[in-house]
Amino acid sequence: MEQTFNDYFILLSALLLIIGVLTTKFSSRIGVPALILFILVGMITGSDGLGFIPFDNPQMTQLIGIFALIIILFEGGLQTKWTTVKPVTKPALSLATLGVILTAVIVAFAAKIILGVTWLEGFLFGAIVGSTDAAAVFAVLKGQNIRERLGATLEAESGSNDPMAMFLTISIIQLMVIDNPSYWLLIGSFFWQMGIGLIIGLLLGKLATLAINRINLDSSGLYPVFALAFALLIYSLTDLIGASGLLAVYVAALVIGNSDLTYRQSIFRFNEGFAWMAQILMFTILGLLVFPSQLMTIDVIVKGLLLSIILVLVARPVAVFLSTINMGYDFKEKVFLSWAGLRGAVPIVLATFPMLAGIENSQLFFNVVFFVVLISALVQGSTIAMFAEKLGLTGPKKVEPPHSLELVSIGKANAEIIEFEVNKESDITNKPLAVIDFPKDVLVNAIIRSGELITPYGETEIQVGDVLYILVSRKSKKRLKEMLNQD
Template identity: 40%
Template sequence: MAINGATVAPILVSAALLVAGVLASKLSSRFGIPALLLFLVTGMLAGSEGPGGIPFDSPLAAMAAGSVALFLILFDGGLQTDLKNLSRTVAVRGALLATVGVMVTAGVVGAFCVVVLDIPLTEGLLLGAILSSTDAAAVFSVLRSRDVGLPPRLRTLIEFESASNDPTAVFLVVTLVAFAAGDAPVGALVPLSYLLRLAGGGAIGWLSGVLLVRILNRIDLEHDGLYPVLTLAAAGVVFGVAEIVGTSGFMAAYMAGLAMAGRVFAHRRSLLRFHEGVAWLMQIVMFLILGLLVFPSELLEHAVPGLAISAVLMLMARPLAVMALLLGSDFSLRERVMVSWVGLRGAAPIILATFPMVAGLETAGSIFNTVFFVVVFSVLIQGPTAGLMARLLRVDVPVERVERLPIEIDGDAATGMMIARLHVEPGSFADGSHLLDVGGPHMPLVILMRREGRYFIPGGTTVLAGGDELHLLGTVEMIEAMRPHVCCAARCDL
């Protein structure tokens, strides 16, 4: 029986667009063009005004798809965070940037739009609010590329801020849209509602992440393929519950992943790899849909205000917020400038720009096109220059290439065992010693060793040398006990 062509066509088109998105990412790494920009361009070419000719004009569908994609990207962002680098200082300063920093940025951009560009008050303030937050998808994509090497603490601050500042921007946009529609909340309830959404979402997410770890470690599913299904569904449940009870689902999704990041759970490595793939899929889907939604012919008339707003955002509003809120911290001036520069705008502002369209505001089309132009400019300018800026500011570190292991290994969640990777530092105690002399009953088991590109299983008489890469099986305490023996500043890949 032949399948109806009307059924096959959407499948074929969707699959072809995904393939085009994946191939675009390859072009990105080869020619230095931001992958996210290529995804957007691919969507625009496939749209009604491009060669693809696909008609798509549904802000509501774009907002729904973008919201799903964003919370899954945030969940993965939390999972991939190394909690050893999330110190008290980083957490506090990151939280300030994600809240007060977003408000400062929104205020400066909004004031510029109203006073200098003579944009109507509501439209100007909405533009400031929509463009106030950095985009997690764009920041993760740039910072985790092969060209940008930053100190772990600085990288964690930037990623933590970008992943946790969406609730503030969403709250500002929703409040302003309600005000424009004549349905504004009572003034005294505004800050209360904001704090409830932020703190409530964080609490729900963290508790859910801890609970999910316990479930993963106690449940015994018959098929390993069901574990990714469970965590994917759990992320959706966390987001949905948080939103239904009136808190931030985006914050809840990120905090759930963050709570899991520092814990040992069953199938940890395979689940991390699965959610990384889901995050990439969501990035491609989200930017393709947003590319389909825009009409390129309408962008040119917004070029001048878009360029002006971009300049103020990158050179005034963002730096002002960062410099003020990191003042007095142990982050150097160069590091603060780097944080300012890597405040990329991406899919999140474009998704927020669909809120006025869904609400039916008269100026919604103008707002959307201006935001789209600013986002493209930000990704085009700030994305490719992030590595160059890090080198100019001398805050860069060498980017270490971590090769995949030739075998699949995972820790034992029931006993708290995990797999870690340590490098033998030249001049350390282990350099020139037999493996037997470095080990002991309180040390982890060295299950695999890599020397000069070759993997092998070492024995007790194997003589270690500087540069050797050891793959260890043990508890966190055992691995930390061995660290001083092999190096002073080893990199541990959990």
């Protein structure tokens, strides 16, 4: 009997992963974010659907959700270029802090009236839906040709505002369940969580980079696992001392991803795939936890729609316009930032906190939050690209290179293959290879030009847009990168 259950469980897991992967392709064709389809898979197969997976465990959902968020934030931080994020650090942090508070306050007033709850419960609801979602934003923006500055702002905001929403949610729950709470202690807790989370992220990010580069493992496949282990370690150590583990993970990932890293592409590709798996698992589990018969009631639909309208058309725009005053964004850009404030897994995961704390209206909150997230992902997520185009905020179309070449670090030979795309400012542009003064232990292995592979010879002239794959010893890597004017 037990063996039969195990077989069915493994079979069902395989089917869910296959459906999840195929869903990503299907979602791009119909213009619906994949997370919506993942959630629908969970709802259909759950206890209140076909009944294939009986599930009603908020505590397990919360654990899986936080674990998945660690992986998603880590992967997002690894892929984020500091040169892109640095110019938008100030507005992103303003949106991640002041923006979340303003959104929570405005929604709180609406929740008090629409849901008929107490003021404190209204602020709790506002805090839960106050932040944008990293998983949703990263997934929806990937591959879109939205202006780089706007995309960087949204990604940096979504990667750093989860700690604020979590802090507000937990703090308000404490105010509701503790007889004589200390407001000064909560204020001190905020600065502790954010400040220490930032410091630990920076320090352990540098330590992780040093460890990855210095250690010589027997298998290249162990390096991605080693990097991911640091992400989990950073979260747990930071959270154990009462600081923001999610912030620490995102900051550490920024440090690691923007450092000179051995086995860089292996680490990136592994974490990209693992992050997709985490998204599939998380949104499916969230779908399993909700009961459609409770969600699709007139009461929840009406209240959810009203709160969604206020969140999208009032609270988020007010928060964006006030948080980005004198920060160089014009009216159209602020309108777009307002519309692109996607809600996703984080509000749903946060909605499990009141359930576990035994708050009176926790089930109502969960159902309405879930409905708000569905509306946000379905309406906003499916129209972001169109909205950017209508406002004239699109940049050059992002095209994936048609070639595929795995970049590796050759540990035994103490050498690496690196990639370099030639631009107009490059000193080697329009020069034959024979006259370029490369270091002695450097060899240009291949050139990709307009999607075609070119075998390099001495008389081969380097052109703008060429992608060079260069074999270099580690001791000459720094000199080569200086020569190529790489950051």
